[in-house]
Amino acid sequence: MEPADPLETRLRRSLRVVADATVVPANPAAPAGTSGADDRPPADRPSAEPVPLLLDPLDGRRRRAASGWRLTAAAALVALVVAVASVVTIGRRDGTSFGSGGPATTAPPSATAPATSSGAVISPPGSVTPEPPVANVDHWHAAYGIYVCDHFLPDLVDARADAHGIHSHGDGIIHVHPFDDSVAGRRATLGAFADQIGLGLGDTELRLPDGTTYRNGDPCPGGQPMALRVATWKADQASAPAIATRDPADVRISEDRMVITIAMVPEGVSPPPPPSVPTLDQLSDVAPPAR
């Protein structure tokens, strides 16, 4: 039997220690004086101050009648909090902020609230100011291309109707004008765009809509093994690209007029910018700057 890796052993122990130190809000359905749903023996439980819950546990005679409205009420309460936060944010962005706040911007208010359809998303503290691209405000474009070994592949078109506001017309341009928060801000990623055009963008492989798959280690014509890279250039800058060698789907489309090459190239080969870059200056659907 193989001896356990010391790091794995340490990791198991550390995670257990941190988990044991977790403060679990009290569950009133549990016997008095215990943490809610705590599966450890009483001696191992942290002596934490109970935190009130949005969704009470369902207990005793009332639980059948109460469960439905409690869940609904919890979702509604969270939605209300998010909506209030959204109003505050819009006020600040309009320069009509409550209190003195930061400098006002001229951006129009977002037409969408940041709540999900269930209203159950709780925005973390400090996340109420939307990051660009902002839903129903920004309209960005990025030039992109898929480069394999030594040549660019034909530009891809959408695999489905664009429901969220990120698409391509087969011209090597990514159009980003989010209709909702699912592709706005930090969710405007290469992964979101890849989904839209039916491109499989894994950590180590690239799968085209027709099923052709390029994997790390596959040989280029010269025999050198290819590896997945994503090269990005800042808008209108001729500087060297930033190269992402892992988590390519998480690469953000973080500004208007970005240039992106998704590449399967041998080690040491710097992917070139895509041929669609000049198209950025010939677009007919460029909205006037809204921000």
Add this chain to the structure above:
Amino acid sequence: MLGTEAVDDGLAELYRDRYGPMVRLAHLITGSNAVAPDLVQDAFVKVSARLGEIQQPAAYLRVVVVNEGRAWIRRQEVERRHQPRPVEPIELPPDVDELWSAMAVLPERQRVALVLRFYEDLGFDEIARTLDCPVGTAKSLVHRGLASLREVLHDGTR
């Protein structure tokens, strides 16, 4: 399809059994004890809507908690990728504290894979199902997560 009463009973039981473990899991995934109960609360709300349809509520709940945690991390990510996420101060032994801080700088998927593997003790196929990825990717995430952890602990920086 379960009746309303059975669904309510199932939800109550699920809540009693899994609330605490899921808060701890959410804490490990996000690094934030403060946000963990809220994420788990959201997860229960989502699960409750489908409880009559799903075969393995506990496994489904874990998937939802993991997804909620990952979404929260992505929302929290600061301008530069791989910059350490803030770690809430909790009193830990020094060696645990060092490793817990190192976990905070890992890419989100590696961190989650390590938590599922070494805290939840899941096999690679179950990790793959939870993360909705191929088994090979799950193995790779764990392998790379350990390698990243070694690197961070060795460097003492990043």
